Amino acid sequence: MNKLLIILGPTASGKSDLAIKIAKLFNGEIISADSRQVYKEMNIGTAKPSKGKIRYHLLDIIEPNKRFSAAQYKELACNAIKDIQNRNKLPILCGGTGLYISSIIEDWQFPEVPPQEKLREELEKESIEQLFKIYQKLDPEGAKSIDKKNKRRLIRAIEVCKANNKPFWQQRKSSKSSFDTLLIGIELPKKELKERIAKRIKKMINMGLETEIKTLKDKYGWIPSLQTIGYQEWKEYFNNKLNKKEVQDLIELHTIQYSKRQMTWFKKMKDVQWIEKPEQAIKLTELFLK
RNA sequence: GGGUGCGUCGCAUAGCGGCAAUUGCACGAGACUGUAAAUCUCGCGACCUUAGGUCUACGUAGGUUCGAGUCCUACCGCACCCA
Numbered sequence: 001m002n003k004l005l006i007i008l009g010p011t012a013s014g015k016s017d018l019a020i021k022i023a024k025l026f027n028g029e030i031i032s033a034d035s036r037q038v039y040k041e042m043n044i045g046t047a048k049p050s051k052g053k054i055r056y057h058l059l060d061i062i063e064p065n066k067r068f069s070a071a072q073y074k075e076l077a078c079n080a081i082k083d084i085q086n087r088n089k090l091p092i093l094c095g096g097t098g099l100y101i102s103s104i105i106e107d108w109q110f111p112e113v114p115p116q117e118k119l120r121e122e123l124e125k126e127s128i129e130q131l132f133k134i135y136q137k138l139d140p141e142g143a144k145s146i147d148k149k150n151k152r153r154l155i156r157a158i159e160v161c162k163a164n165n166k167p168f169w170q171q172r173k174s175s176k177s178s179f180d181t182l183l184i185g186i187e188l189p190k191k192e193l194k195e196r197i198a199k200r201i202k203k204m205i206n207m208g209l210e211t212e213i214k215t216l217k218d219k220y221g222w223i224p225s226l227q228t229i230g231y232q233e234w235k236e237y238f239n240n241k242l243n244k245k246e247v248q249d250l251i252e253l254h255t256i257q258y259s260k261r262q263m264t265w266f267k268k269m270k271d272v273q274w275i276e277k278p279e280q281a282i283k284l285t286e287l288f289l290k
Numbered sequence: 291g292g293g294u295g296c297g298u299c300g301c302a303u304a305g306c307g308g309c310a311a312u313u314g315c316a317c318g319a320g321a322c323u324g325u326a327a328a329u330c331u332c333g334c335g336a337c338c339u340u341a342g343g344u345c346u347a348c349g350u351a352g353g354u355u356c357g358a359g360u361c362c363u364a365c366c367g368c369a370c371c372c373a
Contacts, residue, residue, distance in 0.1 A: 011327075034327085035325090035326060035327070035328085036327055045327095046327080047332085067324090067325070068325080069324035069325070070323070070324055070325090070326075071323085071324040071328095072324070074323095074324090083340090096327080097327080098322090098326080099323080099326050099328095100323075100326085102322095102323085102337095103323070106323095107361085108323050109323080110323055110324050111323075111324080112324090113324075114324065115324060115325080145323065145331055146331090147322075147329090147331070148331095149328085149330060149331065150321085150322085150329060150330040150331080151329080152328080152329050152330080153322075153329070153330075154324090155327090156324075158325090159324095160323095164299075168323090171323085172323045173323085174323075184355090208329050224328085225325090226324065227327085227328065228328085229327045230325090230327075232327090241346065255315085255327080255328080256317090257316095258327055261326090261327090264320065264321085264322095265321095265322080268320095268321095
């Protein structure tokens with residue numbers, strides 16, 4: 001069996017619940033496609049699914065102060081998918097990180113150049129214009145289409161070129177996924193999504209989000225993985241610049257904005273079956289598995 | 291009743307005679323191949339097909355000026371002070 005079911009959608013749209021439901025009905029296991037739920041100790045703020053009967057992969061696989069990447073994700077996720085298929089179960093890829101999902105369904109080959117902190121630090125000092133010039137020299141073709149005002153991206157492009165002595169643009173590859181896929185996207189009316197987001201955030205706070213963050217920042221400081229919606233907002237709170245209500249409002253705002261960015265990515269993806277109700281997903285899955 | 295200050299594009303903020311008007315936020319659209327819940331771009335008075343042009347706009351009404359968000363007068367609203 002080579003089937004792979006994918007469930008995507010913006011945050012708080014009910015992806016996990018749907019995935020669990022389908023996993024129960026169709027003998028499946030879930031692979032999280034979420035760039036924050038991979039971290040240990042970040043539970044409440046990432047709305048990490050709690051342990052249940054259904055096996056959930058790629059949660060809690062890394063320490064919060066460690067670096068994680070899309071390339072690592074892709075490898076781990078592919079392995080998990082194949083493993084599940086080999087055991088004759090249905091793998092369900094479920095999450096809101098568009099980049100991670102795309103890397104699997106389009107079988108991206110990331111250039112095999114791990115991040116090089118030193119080089120990055122060096123390049124970080126340069127101006128954007130300067131960086132663009134450097135990149136232009138290394139990869140004139142790529143320079144035509146790169147986002148020339150995005151420092152982070154320029155630095156990575158330069159890093160890859162230097163490491164392999166080949167233009168960055170030629171090192172990015174994608175192809176048709178070898179999996180037989182069904183993509184289901186959840187798209188709720190704006191108003192409903194907003195309500196669900198607000199509700200979820202309230203719940204998080206009631207569940208002790210503040211304590212979770214306090215523990216994390218006391219233990220690790222404001223590490224990069226805390227640069228996450230629902231976490232970063234508390235920095236000002238602990239500095240007494242914001243009160244709790246303001247933090248909550250900010251989280252809500254940022255989450256809504258994030259959900260729009262997610263949709264921008266998803267809408268670009270081909271072959272997504274957009275649904276609003278879980279029953280529709282179940283029907284689609286039935287047909288898919290026939 | 292007297293005095294002072296302030297009223298600018300959803301909100302905040304700049305502007306001190308050449309302005310469709312600065313900046314931030316919000317909002318809209320979009321990009322994305324090892325940080326992606328990250329990072330970045332563009333748009334944001336209306337109309338005309340782009341270059342560009344036309345109209346309507348800085349509390350209201352007048353005035354001075356080639357030209358007014360900017361100066362003057364009156365009025366309205368808000369804030370503070372003195373009575």
